[in-house]
Amino acid sequence: MKRLIFTFFWVIFITFVIALTFISTIGIETKKFNNLFSQKINENYKQISLELNTIRFKLDIKELSLFLETNNPNIDYKDINIPVKNIKAYVDFISLLKTEIKISKINIFFPNINLNQIKNISTLMKPSNFISFVNNKVIKANCDLEFEIYLQKDNEIENFITRGSVSDFEVEVIEGFSIKKASFNFFGDKTDILIKNIFGNSIFFDIKDGDIRLKLSPELSLVSNFKTKINFNNEIDIKNKFLDNLKYLKNFKNLQAEINNSFSINFDKTYKVKSFDYKNYGKVFSATFNLDNQINAYFLKEKINLLSLTDSDVKMSFNKKNNSYDISGKYSLNDDLPSNFKFKNIIIDGLSKINLEAEFTKGLYLDFLNYEKLNTTKSNIKIDINKKGNSLKVNEFTYKEGKNYLFLKGLKVIDNRFLNLDKLSIKTFNEGVKNNDFLIIFDKKIKISGEKFDANNLPKILKNKSKNNFFSKINREIEIDILNINVPLSEKLENFKLIGKIENGKFKSISSKGEFDKKNFLDISMKNDDKSKKKYLEIYSDLTKPLLTEYNFFKGLTGGKLLYSSIIYGNISKSKLRIEDFKVVNAPGMVKLLSLADLGGLADLAEGDGITFDFLEINMEKNEELLKLNEIVATGPSISVLMDGYQDSKLTSIRGTLVPAKTLNKIISKIPLIGEIVIPKEIGEGLFGISFKLKGPSGNVKTTINPVRTITPRFIQKIIDGKKTVK
Numbered sequence: 057m058k059r060l061i062f063t064f065f066w067v068i069f070i071t072f073v074i075a076l077t078f079i080s081t082i083g084i085e086t087k088k089f090n091n092l093f094s095q096k097i098n099e100n101y102k103q104i105s106l107e108l109n110t111i112r113f114k115l116d117i118k119e120l121s122l123f124l125e126t127n128n129p130n131i132d133y134k135d136i137n138i139p140v141k142n143i144k145a146y147v148d149f150i151s152l153l154k155t156e157i158k159i160s161k162i163n164i165f166f167p168n169i170n171l172n173q174i175k176n177i178s179t180l181m182k183p184s185n186f187i188s189f190v191n192n193k194v195i196k197a198n199c200d201l202e203f204e205i206y207l208q209k210d211n212e213i214e215n216f217i218t219r220g221s222v223s224d225f226e227v228e229v230i231e232g233f234s235i236k237k238a239s240f241n242f243f244g245d246k247t248d249i250l251i252k253n254i255f256g257n258s259i260f261f262d263i264k265d266g267d268i269r270l271k272l273s274p275e276l277s278l279v280s281n282f283k284t285k286i287n288f289n290n291e292i293d294i295k296n297k298f299l300d301n302l303k304y305l306k307n308f309k310n311l312q313a314e315i316n317n318s319f320s321i322n323f324d325k326t327y328k329v330k331s332f333d334y335k336n337y338g339k340v341f342s343a344t345f346n347l348d349n350q351i352n353a354y355f356l357k358e359k360i361n362l363l364s365l366t367d368s369d370v371k372m373s374f375n376k377k378n379n380s381y382d383i384s385g386k387y388s389l390n391d392d393l394p395s396n397f398k399f400k401n402i403i404i405d406g407l408s409k410i411n412l413e414a415e416f417t418k419g420l421y422l423d424f425l426n427y428e429k430l431n432t433t434k435s436n437i438k439i440d441i442n443k444k445g446n447s448l449k450v451n452e453f454t455y456k457e458g459k460n461y462l463f464l465k466g467l468k469v470i471d472n473r474f475l476n477l478d479k480l481s482i483k484t485f486n487e488g489v490k491n492n493d494f495l496i497i498f499d500k501k502i503k504i505s506g507e508k509f510d511a512n513n514l515p516k517i518l519k520n521k522s523k524n525n526f527f528s529k530i531n532r533e534i535e536i537d538i539l540n541i542n543v544p545l546s547e548k549l550e551n552f553k554l555i556g557k558i559e560n561g562k563f564k565s566i567s568s569k570g571e572f573d574k575k576n577f578l579d580i581s582m583k584n585d586d587k588s589k590k591k592y593l594e595i596y597s598d599l600t601k602p603l604l605t606e607y608n609f610f611k612g613l614t615g616g617k618l619l620y621s622s623i624i625y626g627n628i629s630k631s632k633l634r635i636e637d638f639k640v641v642n643a644p645g646m647v648k649l650l651s652l653a654d655l656g657g658l659a660d661l662a663e664g665d666g667i668t669f670d671f672l673e674i675n676m677e678k679n680e681e682l683l684k685l686n687e688i689v690a691t692g693p694s695i696s697v698l699m700d701g702y703q704d705s706k707l708t709s710i711r712g713t714l715v716p717a718k719t720l721n722k723i724i725s726k727i728p729l730i731g732e733i734v735i736p737k738e739i740g741e742g743l744f745g746i747s748f749k750l751k752g753p754s755g756n757v758k759t760t761i762n763p764v765r766t767i768t769p770r771f772i773q774k775i776i777d778g779k780k781t782v783k
Contacts, residue, residue: 462484
């Protein structure tokens with residue numbers, strides 16, 4: 057009996073397994089529900105037309121649920137054929153017995169859908185931006201798609217799940233630029249879409265290991281992570297339209313990098329961007345960038361038009377409020393060997409906080425310090441800068457090169473105008489000899505003090521003074537105390553002291569003294585008349601060459617004492633320069649003039665020991681555009697000269713008269729003591745001198761001469777007055 061019962065149960069169990077296997081794999085084929093399903097669908101969804109083939113009744117063991125399955129149904133939506141391969145409808149078994157079909161879930165499978173079919177299906181989806189993207193940007197795609205639709209009791213859609221994969225995907229991101237051979241898997245429902253395993257190629261970079269999560273409810277948001285491998289060079293054919301959108305890309309000669317990227321975007325209900333956050337980190341193996349505007353700073357010996365990075369770590373972050381850049385590795389300028397650097401820039405509400413540490417190998421020349429760095433030496437630079445709009449603050453700047461050192465703290469510049477400076481410390485060497493060692497401190501007063509200052513190039517800098525007064529916002533008293541100042545022509549100025557006042561970036565008052573040696577001094581004074589708003593400047597120097605070395609007119613001048621006085625009103629000045637007891641030696645202009653005049657003896661003298669002058673006096677007026685030389689008169693034992701003219705940025709024009717001293721003395725000896733100046737006829741015989749003109753643009757001044765038989769009374773009177781003053 058027991059054996060019979062055991063056998064009976066085994067038969068039942070085997071039968072059940074066979075039946076279960078059959079119903080879950082092959083199923084029970086029937087056409088009984090065809091019209092019922094079609095009618096039900098058409099009643100609930102008027103825009104859908106459904107025709108079914110044979111239906112199989114099956115069991116889903118995983119979900120322990122019964123379902124009806126049909127293959128290759130004919131479905132039309134708004135007269136668009138939907139390429140469905142398979143449909144499964146999970147039903148309440150009892151409802152089948154009552155012919156009141158209750159469907160809990162529908163699975164729809166779309167295999168191997170091509171782009172045209174995807175475009176047809178996309179019309180069922182939202183938002184409209186997605187439809188526009190599919191129709192206008194997607195060029196190629198193959199897709200396997202599966203829908204799970206969950207229904208309520210009244211067969212209304214409660215939720216849905218979609219999953220699948222896309223291969224051979226090509227999309228035009230921007231006109232002229234596409235991503236090709238892309239593939240990914242996706243999963244989505246009413247609230248989220250998840251895209252994973254994203255891979256793709258473009259003309260200069262590849263995407264791998266990417267994912268995107270699109271949150272649809274309650275508001276739209278997107279989060280993505282992906283890796284990019286960039287391999288770009290400027291020989292790649294990219295349409296100009298794309299380059300216009302990425303304006304800096306066209307400046308890259310090459311770029312090789314691997315970058316890890318992540319970004320998130322939040323949209324409002326109208327699909328406008330509310331916020332975004334983009335971050336990346338990775339490695340730049342090689343990058344070369346052409347600079348649109350060459351770096352041509354006055355202190356650089358070489359124009360810089362190429363910036364290269366190698367073996368550099370990159371970390372960046374961007375959002376609506378803050379941006380940050382963190383790059384470190386090796387860089388080079390033009391074709392230099394790579395040097396180490398670290399660069400960090402944090403931008404918060406328009407304020408850039410910049411930190412840079414770098415080795416620097418390019419040649420430098422700071423003319424105001426007479427400091428030179430060769431290409432063969434390496435220096436170190438550290439910069440800490442804050443910048444917002446037209447406002448710049450240099451918190452700290454440090455420069456080191458061997459024994460040379462420059463430290464700056466608290467520099468503030470607004471609208472290209474100097475505002476403040478806490479401290480500037482400088483120590484430099486020229487050919488191994490210290491030539492600068494001084495300190496500048498801005499407090500209630502500007503204090504400049506130190507052991508040495510190299511002013512060899514100061515006359516040249518002052519001569520080429522810019523129209524833009526960088527220091528126009530300075531209004532302070534100033535004190536200068538420098539033990540040793542190097543001035544042009546290897547002269548030394550010792551114990552230089554100055555006290556003064558600066559208003560609107562210009563000296564209002566000056567009182568200063570210095571010693572060239574125990575016998576030769578330099579005095580400078582400036583006084584200000586507040587009522588007339590005029591400044592009165594006087595300079596006295598026992599040595600002339602250090603002050604005049606940058607002016608071509610005075611080339612070849614040696615010896616003498618200098619007195620300069622000037623009345624300054626705004627940008628206009630009236631000045632007088634007088635130099636006494638000097639020589640002119642090997643002055644190219646003077647030698648040429650004497651040679652052209654056929655004054656051979658004087659020309660030889662000018663090339664030898666020099667021509668001695670008792671005095672030179674220049675009366676002039678100057679504004680921003682024009683230097684007017686009202687009168688230049690000079691006389692000496694060998695020759696006397698009277699000139700006038702003008703000079704502007706384009707032209708020099710001077711005319712004058714030159715008379716050998718013997719002729720002039722002979723004329724003067726004939727002048728009556730009382731009455732008008734009368735030049736006897738007998739003296740008019742022969743050559744008295746020459747008249748000359750100097751005219752032309754800078755560097756191309758031409759000289760013309762003519763003989764003179766009559767000397768004007770003005771010429772004679774000026775020479776006589778000048779000699780009286782000397783005596």
